[in-house]
Amino acid sequence: MEKGMKCVVLSLLLAVSMPTIALSQTADPAVGKWKLNLSKSRYSPGPPTTQAETRTIEDRGCGLILMTAERISLKGDRIFVQYAAKYDGKDYPKLVRGSKTANSISLRAIDGFSVEGIEKEDGKITTTYIRTVSPDGNTMTQTMESFNAQGQRIKRVLVFERQ
Numbered sequence: 001m002e003k004g005m006k007c008v009v010l011s012l013l014l015a016v017s018m019p020t021i022a023l024s025q026t027a028d029p030a031v032g033k034w035k036l037n038l039s040k041s042r043y044s045p046g047p048p049t050t051q052a053e054t055r056t057i058e059d060r061g062c063g064l065i066l067m068t069a070e071r072i073s074l075k076g077d078r079i080f081v082q083y084a085a086k087y088d089g090k091d092y093p094k095l096v097r098g099s100k101t102a103n104s105i106s107l108r109a110i111d112g113f114s115v116e117g118i119e120k121e122d123g124k125i126t127t128t129y130i131r132t133v134s135p136d137g138n139t140m141t142q143t144m145e146s147f148n149a150q151g152q153r154i155k156r157v158l159v160f161e162r163q
Contacts, residue, residue, distance in 0.1 A: 027112075028057070028059055028065065029112070029113055029133040029137050030057045030065075030115070030131065030133050030140060031057050031058060031059045031065070032056075032057060032162055032163070033054065033055070033056045033162070033163040034054065034055045034056075034057070034140050034160035034161065034162060034163065035053070035054050035160060035161055035163050036050065036052065036053035036054070036055075036158060036159070036160055037159045037160065037161050038050075038051070038052075040159035041156070041157060041158045041159045042155075042156065042157040043154075043155075043156050044154070044155045044156075045152070045154070046154075047074070048074070049073070049074065049156075050071045050072065050073060050074065050079075051072050051073070051074055051076075052071065052072040053069060053070070053071040053072070053158075053160075054069070054070050054163075055067065055068070055069045055160060056068045056069075060084065063086045063087065063088070064084055064085070064086055065084070065085060065086070065087075065107075066082070066083075066084045067081075067082065067083055067084075067085070068080075068081070068082045069081040069082070071098075073098075077098055078098055079096070079097070079098035080095075080096070080097040080098060081094065081095065081096050081097075082094075082095045083095065083105050085105055085106070085107050086107070087107045087108055087109040087115060088107075088108070089106050089107070089108040090106055091104045091105070091106045091120065092104060092105055092106065092107075094119065103120070103121055103122065104119070104120045104121075104123075105117060105118070105119050105120075106118045106120075110130070113132055113133050113134075113135065114130055114131065114132040114133075115130070115131045115132075116128070116129070116130055117129045117130075117131060119146075126146055126147070127144055127145070127146040128144070128145050128146075129142050129143060129144040129145070130142070130143050137162065138161065138162045139159065139160070139161060139162070140159075140160040140161075140162070141157065141158070141159050141160070142156075142157070142158040142160070143155075143156075143157050144156045144157075144158065
């Protein structure tokens with residue numbers, strides 16, 4: 001086979017195999033390990049509520065994800081958060097140790113990169129957010145809105161980097 005024909009055949013093989021390679025990878029760009037970048041994150045009003053956070057999002061199959069977060073509060077307390085949920089808008093239990101916070105979560109896919117989350121405590125909405133993974137897959141941004149005990153609106157933009 002001449003050199004030019006080899007290049008054409010190789011190009012065709014790569015073109016045919018690329019969709020197969022892409023389909024074998026997870027469809028959820030948030031799957032992976034993420035570390036909070038405090039210098040890029042924003043809190044309004046006031047200072048950050050955490051000094052460190054690492055999140056791991058796993059694809060458990062059948063549309064189910066497992067999210068595990070480990071945080072260190074400003075006081076140095078360890079907080080563990082975990083839930084298994086689907087992006088179907090239904091409420092799922094949320095386990096939190098080390099802090100009083102939401103005890104259920106619902107997730108709804110907006111598009112291939114963004115998810116809407118609603119956290120509730122005893123059926124009452126406490127936090128809403130949009131989580132977006134950048135097109136290059138290296139940055140995850142979560143824009144959150146909640147209310148503190150005094151009814152004051154709190155806005156946070158958390159920026160995570162893929163590990």
